[in-house]
Amino acid sequence: MLARLNLALLALLAPALSFAGDAISATEKQPLNLSAIGMFVVFVSMTLGITYWAAGRTKSTADFYTAGGGITGFQNGLAIAGDYMSAATLLGLTALVYTKGVDGYIYMIAFFAGWPIILFLMAERLRNLGKFTFADITSYRLNQNRVRTMAAVSSLTVVCFYLVAQMVGAGQLIKLLFGLDYNIALFVVGALMMVYVTFGGMVATTWVQIIKACMLLVGGTLVAILAMSQFDFSFDKMMGQAVSLHSLGEKLLFPGTLIPDPITALSLGLGLMFGTAGLPHILMRFFTVTNAKEARKSVLYASGFVAYFFNVILLMGFAAIIIVGQNPEFFEGGQVGGKIIGGGNMIAMHLAKAVGGNLLLGFLSAVAFATILAVVSGLALAGAAAISHDIYARVIRKGKSTETEELRVSRFASVGLGLVAIVLGIAFEKMNVAFMVALAFGIAASANFPVLILSMYWKGLTTRGAIIGGYSGLIAAVLLVVLSKSVWVTVLGNAQAIFPYDQPALFSMPLAFLLTYIFSKLDNSAEGNAERAMFDDQYVRAQTGFGAAEASSH
Amino acid sequence: MSSTSSQRAVYARIRNNPRFTELVAKRQGFATLLSVIVLTIFYGFFMVVAFNPKLIGQRLSESSYVTVGIAAELFMFIFFWLLTAYYVKRANGEFDDMTTEIIRDAAKEVK
Numbered sequence A: 001m002l003a004r005l006n007l008a009l010l011a012l013l014a015p016a017l018s019f020a021g022d023a024i025s026a027t028e029k030q031p032l033n034l035s036a037i038g039m040f041v042v043f044v045s046m047t048l049g050i051t052y053w054a055a056g057r058t059k060s061t062a063d064f065y066t067a068g069g070g071i072t073g074f075q076n077g078l079a080i081a082g083d084y085m086s087a088a089t090l091l092g093l094t095a096l097v098y099t100k101g102v103d104g105y106i107y108m109i110a111f112f113a114g115w116p117i118i119l120f121l122m123a124e125r126l127r128n129l130g131k132f133t134f135a136d137i138t139s140y141r142l143n144q145n146r147v148r149t150m151a152a153v154s155s156l157t158v159v160c161f162y163l164v165a166q167m168v169g170a171g172q173l174i175k176l177l178f179g180l181d182y183n184i185a186l187f188v189v190g191a192l193m194m195v196y197v198t199f200g201g202m203v204a205t206t207w208v209q210i211i212k213a214c215m216l217l218v219g220g221t222l223v224a225i226l227a228m229s230q231f232d233f234s235f236d237k238m239m240g241q242a243v244s245l246h247s248l249g250e251k252l253l254f255p256g257t258l259i260p261d262p263i264t265a266l267s268l269g270l271g272l273m274f275g276t277a278g279l280p281h282i283l284m285r286f287f288t289v290t291n292a293k294e295a296r297k298s299v300l301y302a303s304g305f306v307a308y309f310f311n312v313i314l315l316m317g318f319a320a321i322i323i324v325g326q327n328p329e330f331f332e333g334g335q336v337g338g339k340i341i342g343g344g345n346m347i348a349m350h351l352a353k354a355v356g357g358n359l360l361l362g363f364l365s366a367v368a369f370a371t372i373l374a375v376v377s378g379l380a381l382a383g384a385a386a387i388s389h390d391i392y393a394r395v396i397r398k399g400k401s402t403e404t405e406e407l408r409v410s411r412f413a414s415v416g417l418g419l420v421a422i423v424l425g426i427a428f429e430k431m432n433v434a435f436m437v438a439l440a441f442g443i444a445a446s447a448n449f450p451v452l453i454l455s456m457y458w459k460g461l462t463t464r465g466a467i468i469g470g471y472s473g474l475i476a477a478v479l480l481v482v483l484s485k486s487v488w489v490t491v492l493g494n495a496q497a498i499f500p501y502d503q504p505a506l507f508s509m510p511l512a513f514l515l516t517y518i519f520s521k522l523d524n525s526a527e528g529n530a531e532r533a534m535f536d537d538q539y540v541r542a543q544t545g546f547g548a549a550e551a552s553s554h
Numbered sequence B: 001m002s003s004t005s006s007q008r009a010v011y012a013r014i015r016n017n018p019r020f021t022e023l024v025a026k027r028q029g030f031a032t033l034l035s036v037i038v039l040t041i042f043y044g045f046f047m048v049v050a051f052n053p054k055l056i057g058q059r060l061s062e063s064s065y066v067t068v069g070i071a072a073e074l075f076m077f078i079f080f081w082l083l084t085a086y087y088v089k090r091a092n093g094e095f096d097d098m099t100t101e102i103i104r105d106a107a108k109e110v111k
Helices: A002-012 A019-024 A034-057 A061-069 A073-084 A087-100 A102-112 A114-129 A144-178 A182-229 A235-245 A249-253 A262-276 A280-285 A292-323 A344-396 A403-427 A434-457 A463-483 A485-489 A505-521 A526-533 A535-544 B005-016 B018-051 B068-110
Strands: none
Touching (some): A034 A182, A034 A344, A061 A182, A061 A344, A061 A403, A073 A182, A073 A280, A073 A292, A087 A102, A087 A144, A087 A344, A102 A114, A102 A292, A102 B018, A114 A262, A114 A292, A114 A434, A144 A280, A144 A403, A182 A292, A182 A403, A235 A292, A280 A344, A280 A434, A292 A344, A292 B068, A344 A403, A434 A485, A434 A505, A463 A485, A463 A505, A463 A526, A526 A535, A535 B018, A535 B068, B005 B068, B018 B068
16 A cells, blocks of 8 residues: 555655656566566465465355454454555655655654554454444444445545556566566456455455565565675664765755645645555455454554564665665666666665675565565455445345355456456556555545544434535545646646645545534434434444454354 | 344443443543554654754764654654554453453343
8 A cells, every 4th residue: 555655655756756757657678587587486376375275265255355354463463564565665665765865764654653543543443343344334323325335436446546556556667677568567467366366365365465574574674684784784884874975965864855844744644644544455454353352463563564664664775875876787877876777666676686686686576576466456355345245235235145146246346356457557557647546545534534433433423424524525535636736737737736735635534524524413314313323332332342243263 | 234132232231331431431541642642743743844854854963873853753663663562452451351341241131
């Protein structure tokens, strides 16, 4: 997820950051990287083996959506960390520190700070109330048809924009790292994703995520240790050289163009924090664990890994200023200070090569590919669940479909989403897709999050309020992104953006809250009163977990 | 997703148990306090970044490249994580013990 947000924020900084465009615009094809492909083949065989094993264990809808609720807190923590730390985290954030210094670190704390809040305010209620999708929670006491349809629509919108942004990024990256053709790369990613999700469901998706998170942590740590050894493990020694060599000099230590004004700061903080708390594939992860205890532990482990890795990235970025930035081998034409070979996104890869040779480079490239696969699989699964569980089983069949029927629909949905992702990925190859990320986060924060949090915390919420507030949040988020620079200027070619910020959440989220509140308050219908009356039982369940969905036995 | 009548009876029992009110008040108060701490420090830091960026780049000592900003952020990474650990410890220990007890009592009385 970080991946796509990363792209959005990089686009926000586009004029200042030369590599911002590289992340999403066409990249040049690199020579075929054999050691990387070799290691990637090992990863793929391993995950396919796991998928085969998982397929045998995926018999019920509970197995498919939530791995039967039998994932432990530690495993889920790793998987969440895996969802959160994508290829662009590794590549984009290292590059951000390399070019902008401390700005990159400021950016990382904003990504991190949402996790404690999710734990304190949401984790246990999510687990106690939800079963397969977050729509289970919002429609718990509200109108099943309308509220579930809305949740499914906004989930699918988020998932689709995310998937496309991820696919386009994936194609460019793979072209860059492995020297594979863009279209072939998309087919490989799409096909593997369909196999993992369709056959292995959440069990396979979770394990792919876990393996990838471990690879990422090991790879990053290895590069950072080898790099730091060149400075006798002294932060001051490294920084002294970095400051003297970097074109920014001392400015490396000061905030730069990332946060030019307080509104941007607030908008960034809000968007990251509450966008995360409204992403369907992240929310879904909370239903895979046995109980609220394990849900809390998941966040503890996940945030620990994320915090650790962000600090590793900081060291990598600073070390690269000296190790990569002074080595003519990594510049086009051997011109130090000129254009980096393969673009700014390659900083982390060049660093791996400089400190660990081709083997480490190959390993890190395989990690990046694995990361993409894991993230798109999580997204596809969340999208499939919205189609089969929310729309098909609950809204269309009114809960009367059998498990076999629902499972069949969910598998068709996974394949369908895979095909959509490939086709749109190819269609959007040349396009700047950064706006899709802003859109996904904006919708998550403005349509999903307000209704979700109010349904858990506020007795007064009614269907009418939720529907009006939720759809207004969705529409406002879309409109503001269209009027912002990433669509209005970059895509539509107008001279000046009408909405000056890239993250709509600061405006669309309060709007959604306000309208939900007003229309719930004004709702005096019998239906609304009945919904309020049902809050008390829901509240007890949210607090105690009594009556919560149990782990299915195997 | 409607609950059965026996479930509803248990919910009613739990609601009327003063221990439940105590649990909710304690846990919610604790969670709110921690959230306020995190949000205050986090947005406070962002306001310093926005309004007084000079302070962020100030070095802690002449000989060191550790700046106020780097130190503050490292502190946040560690401190916020310790707060999560503290919450998990209390919620999974003390609060969950209370919860188990409350559910057991309510279920017993209903049967």
